[in-house]
Amino acid sequence: MLEAKDVTVAYQRKVVLAGVSLAVEPGLVIALSGPSGCGKSTLARVLALMLRPRSGQVSVDGVAVRGWRQRADRRLRTSVALIYQSPRQAVDPRLTLTEVIAEPLAANGRPDPERVRALARETGLTEDLLTRRPHEVSEGQLQRACLARALSLEPRYLICDEMTTMLDASTQALLVGVVDAYRERTGAGVLAISHDTVLLDRWADRVIDFTGPGVPAAPAATASTPDA
Amino acid sequence: MTTQGRLLRAEGLTVTFRIPGGTVRAVSDANFTVRPGRCLALVGESGCGKSVLAHALLGLLPGNATVSGAAWLEGDGEPVELLSAPPAVLAGRVRGRRIGLIPQSPATHLTPVRTARAQLTEALRELGSAQRADDLVMRYGLRPADLDRYPHELSGGMAQRVANAMALAGDPWLVLADEPTSGLDRPLVEKAMGTLRELCDEGRAVLLITHDLRAAEQVADDIAVMYASRLVEQGPAARVFARPRHPYTAGLLAAQPDREFAPIPGLPPELTRLPEGCAFRPRCPRADDACAALPAFGGGVACHHPLETADA
Numbered sequence: 458m459l460e461a462k463d464v465t466v467a468y469q470r471k472v473v474l475a476g477v478s479l480a481v482e483p484g485l486v487i488a489l490s491g492p493s494g495c496g497k498s499t500l501a502r503v504l505a506l507m508l509r510p511r512s513g514q515v516s517v518d519g520v521a522v523r524g525w526r527q528r529a530d531r532r533l534r535t536s537v538a539l540i541y542q543s544p545r546q547a548v549d550p551r552l553t554l555t556e557v558i559a560e561p562l563a564a565n566g567r568p569d570p571e572r573v574r575a576l577a578r579e580t581g582l583t584e585d586l587l588t589r590r591p592h593e594v595s596e597g598q599l600q601r602a603c604l605a606r607a608l609s610l611e612p613r614y615l616i617c618d619e620m621t622t623m624l625d626a627s628t629q630a631l632l633v634g635v636v637d638a639y640r641e642r643t644g645a646g647v648l649a650i651s652h653d654t655v656l657l658d659r660w661a662d663r664v665i666d667f668t669g670p671g672v673p674a675a676p677a678a679t680a681s682t683p684d685a
Numbered sequence: 686m687t688t689q690g691r692l693l694r695a696e697g698l699t700v701t702f703r704i705p706g707g708t709v710r711a712v713s714d715a716n717f718t719v720r721p722g723r724c725l726a727l728v729g730e731s732g733c734g735k736s737v738l739a740h741a742l743l744g745l746l747p748g749n750a751t752v753s754g755a756a757w758l759e760g761d762g763e764p765v766e767l768l769s770a771p772p773a774v775l776a777g778r779v780r781g782r783r784i785g786l787i788p789q790s791p792a793t794h795l796t797p798v799r800t801a802r803a804q805l806t807e808a809l810r811e812l813g814s815a816q817r818a819d820d821l822v823m824r825y826g827l828r829p830a831d832l833d834r835y836p837h838e839l840s841g842g843m844a845q846r847v848a849n850a851m852a853l854a855g856d857p858w859l860v861l862a863d864e865p866t867s868g869l870d871r872p873l874v875e876k877a878m879g880t881l882r883e884l885c886d887e888g889r890a891v892l893l894i895t896h897d898l899r900a901a902e903q904v905a906d907d908i909a910v911m912y913a914s915r916l917v918e919q920g921p922a923a924r925v926f927a928r929p930r931h932p933y934t935a936g937l938l939a940a941q942p943d944r945e946f947a948p949i950p951g952l953p954p955e956l957t958r959l960p961e962g963c964a965f966r967p968r969c970p971r972a973d974d975a976c977a978a979l980p981a982f983g984g985g986v987a988c989h990h991p992l993e994t995a996d997a
């Protein structure tokens with residue numbers, strides 16, 4: 458279980474999350490929907506160990522998180538992967554798509570060209586795209602590479618923050634299919650964040666309506682009901 | 686708003702890019718017309734050329750682009766041919782004043798070191814507009830206080846709404862909206878679409894570029910479907926959504942999460958090596974040998990074997 462308990466985040470004096478709790482269970486797709494600006498992306502970054510909350514706890518499969526960002530425990534950090542809405546802001550513009558996908562494996566001392574090729578195939582990237590740089594491919598092609606990169610270290614939990622918001626219906630269906638196949642194969646838990654309730658109703662095992670800092674109790678209660 | 690004689694008419698609009706070792710065909714022979722009071726939605730898969738088409742109309746393409754064909758902006762005196770117009774004419778008399786652009790990634794269009802208010806007020810002043818920044822943003826669902834933030838303090842949806850307001854600052858009669866709903870939740874999408882509809886109802890013309898078929902269905906009068914740089918189907922929105930003729934349109938509609946939610950098999954072709962014939966052939970369930978030749982556009986569709994429709 459990937460769990461946030463009673464998490465509070467504030468930017469300067471503006472409270473963005475106030476005492477929010479949420480659990481992502483292995484093997485399921487939990488969805489988070491809510492209005493723009495309600496703090497969904499902020500919660501995603503806390504759960505991905507990229508943003509230290511002002512107060513509250515995060516745990517990964519029962520292990521409490523004590524460090525965030527570079528100071529996060531490497532095993533915990535690599536067990537949660539985050540995919541953003543805007544792939545352009547998430548990649549180094551100087552790398553080729555192959556290098557984008559290979560980056561986490563290399564950084565963790567496990568370079569594996571064979572696995573990189575397999576990930577590219579899985580996400581529908583053709584050979585000729587792999588040698589291009591981000592500005593030479595479309596938004597949808599770049600998002601495929603970001604998904605391949607996110608899956609490269611076989612995370613236990615995958616957070617998709619508006620993963621398909623910029624993409625057409627066909628590419629959306631393809632990427633959701635890739636995530637689902639990965640989840641079925643590995644038993645990973647998925648947190649799907651989206652404004653699109655039609656998509657979430659179709660995809661998720663459970664949809665949590667998240668309304669913002671003032672309403673922490675409801676998502677917590679709904680999210681941690683294992684038999685719902 | 687007076688709409689006398691106003692029109693945007695593209696004829697054979699074609700855009701290519703030179704890249705090391707090849708040429709990318711981003712827009713091939715596009716013909717379409719945008720009229721005051723109407724919204725034309727351009728839809729298609731990621732990377733098919735939609736944004737390039739919009740940027741070509743505004744002279745905003747990078748230096749490695751080659752443009753051919755014509756795009757006539759009519760009304761308000763002498764017609765302007767946008768593709769050959771000098772940069773000074775586009776900058777001084779077209780962009781912002783006659784054609785407003787709502788960009789695809791608003792965050793990258795805003796200067797990080799100045800507040801949204803400073804940027805919007807400056808745009809209004811440069812264009813000699815009498816509108817007030819507060820009134821403009823309220824139309825797009827922001828509070829005036831939100832304008833006092835810096836771009837990094839705005840969520841994606843808020844930055845989009847600021848960009849929308851900037852596009853309307855100079856009161857243009859034609860609005861090009863490039864994915865104006867990315868990052869907005871459903872209620873805000875509805876609101877943004879409502880605003881585009883109001884712009885049409887005031888007598889403006891809207892060219893909406895979107896991958897969001899539901900948003901397009903809500904606001905568009907006409908639909909143009911683009912695949913691998915070509916317009917493959919055009920027609921009244923109600924007809925295209927209810928009875929698509931092109932197999933690609935049918936596949937795209939079926940991929941929606943409230944329908945089959947299945948991707949169209951395969952991938953779009955590389956725009957560096959488009960096939961001779963129909964570019965959809967490798968993915969098309971209706972393809973046969975005839976499809977080795979490029980299908981001509983006729984009856985609202987470019988296909989050798991269009992889907993049967995009741996009124997066809």
Ligand SMILES: Nc1ncnc2c1ncn2[C@@H]1O[C@H](COP(=O)(O)OP(=O)(O)OP(=O)(O)O)[C@@H](O)[C@H]1O
Pocket residue numbers: 468471473492493494495496497498499500837838839840841842843868869
């Ligand atoms: N660095 C910052 N300084 C001040 N406020 C911030 C900062 N970053 C985010 N915010 C505010 O925090 C709130 C939540 O932001 P967040 O990006 O998490 O929202 P969101 O739900 O993902 O919105 P959207 O769906 O529109 O992108 C917003 O009101 C935003 O303006």
Ligand code: SF4
Pocket residue numbers: 931932933963964965966967969970971972973975976980987988989990991
């Ligand atoms: S021309 Fe042939 S391949 Fe192309 S869409 Fe029509 S039937 Fe399919």
Ligand SMILES: [Mg+2]
Pocket residue numbers: 494497498619840841
């Ligand atoms: Mg967000």
